[in-house]
Amino acid sequence: MSEHGxxxxxxxxxxSLAGTRTAQGLRTYGHAGRITLIGAEDxxxxxxxxxxxELLxxxxxxxSVAGVRLITEAEIAELDIDLRLGVAANGLDTESRTxxxxxxxxxxYDRLVIATGAGARPSPWTPPSGVLQLRTLADSRAIAARLxxxxHVVVVGGxxxxxxxxxxxxxxxCPVTVVDPVPEPMTRLVGAEIAGALVDLHHANGAVTRFGxxxxxxxxxxxxxxxxxxDGSELAASAAIVGIGSVANTGWLDGSGLTLANGVLTDPYLRAIGAEDVYAIGDVARWPHPGHGIDIRAEHWTNASDQARYVAAAITQGASAAFDSADYVWSDQYAWKVHSVGRRDPAGSSIVVGDLAADGRVAVIHADADGIACGAVTVNWVRALNQVRRLLAVGRPADAIVEELGLRAA
Incomplete structure (x- = not known):
């Protein structure tokens, strides 16, 4: 990797998050050169x-809108960031570095950071009006106005x-029906141990589900x-909100020489394969995950923030260790708080602690094939989440984590 000073x-x-946090991190780590941050949205x-x-x-x-801003105009000026909004990138020439x-x-550029994220997978159903998708601030405002x-609203995607x-x-x-072709879509999110409880939560709050x-x-x-x-049935609705996944925003990189495969492929240091001094981070990056043993593209807030910090440090100070992800994600389901950290090993096992019905909280500790804890899901249990995150970092056996938490397996 070349050095530019x-x-x-x-x-x-x-x-968005990854790009903005990179710009801020560069200044935090002492970068004194020019920083240009370019965003397609105005x-x-x-x-x-x-x-x-909460914003929805x-x-x-x-x-309320100001509360979701990542940076203010005053902070942009203070950090001397050249922010250009409302203009999308549509091509990259790595030979001329433009x-x-x-x-x-x-x-x-001398160094380029690609943080173009991912867009909502386009709806295959396009009536003149009434089908909405969520990816931008404007999308959220439009959905709120409809709600x-x-x-009656039909949500496509569980x-x-x-x-x-x-x-x-x-x-x-609003009367709500959630449709998903997978018979148990919650299982892919939180595992079979507590998926049913989440479905029951939606039913208890009045939602109708059509799964499978x-x-x-x-x-x-x-x-x-x-x-x-x-199955031949029909649902009448005022609006349909379609959430069927995402697509990495890489179209502007066609012909650039970068390796594009469900994102921008990188090495373990988040350097884009196929170019010098180009990094990819956040939802658009696909990198070799040391825990999973494969290349993955993770659409998690924590991952984007961590990668931004890592690349800002790498640019200013160099990187001695490969990037490793925290694999942390959360969701609000009515009043319930669902948190997931780490991963589930298909060859491993899981220990359920707590009882949602009796205690209103639960944790599922995942172990790998050797019994070492590799992940967890918690519902309404922040204390357990925080302790599990700390103990995962030191490679404790799953049984030991349960014992240290002072919990008894259900």
């Missing part, structure tokens, strides 16, 4: 998790985003939609 120009493409950088959580349920006042922009201009009508939107819709007073059934068509228009299912 403290006066090098770092260009960051993508002004919005000051903002945090995305609140879009399906808020009054959309200036104060990025071309949608406004017809180009910008040269305020208190009319992942965390879909179920969080369903919970918000229930809070608005796919959508074949959505027709009509906003206020009068028909959602057609593959």
């Amino acid at each position: 403290a006066d090098s120009h770092v260009v960051i493409i993508g002004a 919005e000051l950088p903002y945090d995305r998790p609140p879009l399906s959580k 349920r808020s009054d959309w006042s200036d104060e 990025v071309s922009l949608a406004d017809g201009t180009s910008i040269a 305020a009508r208190q009319e 992942g965390f985003i879909g179920t969080e939107i369903a919970a918000a819709a229930i809070g608005f007073g 059934v796919g959508v074949t068509d959505i027709r009509g228009e906003a206020g009068d939609l028909t959602v057609v299912l593959d």
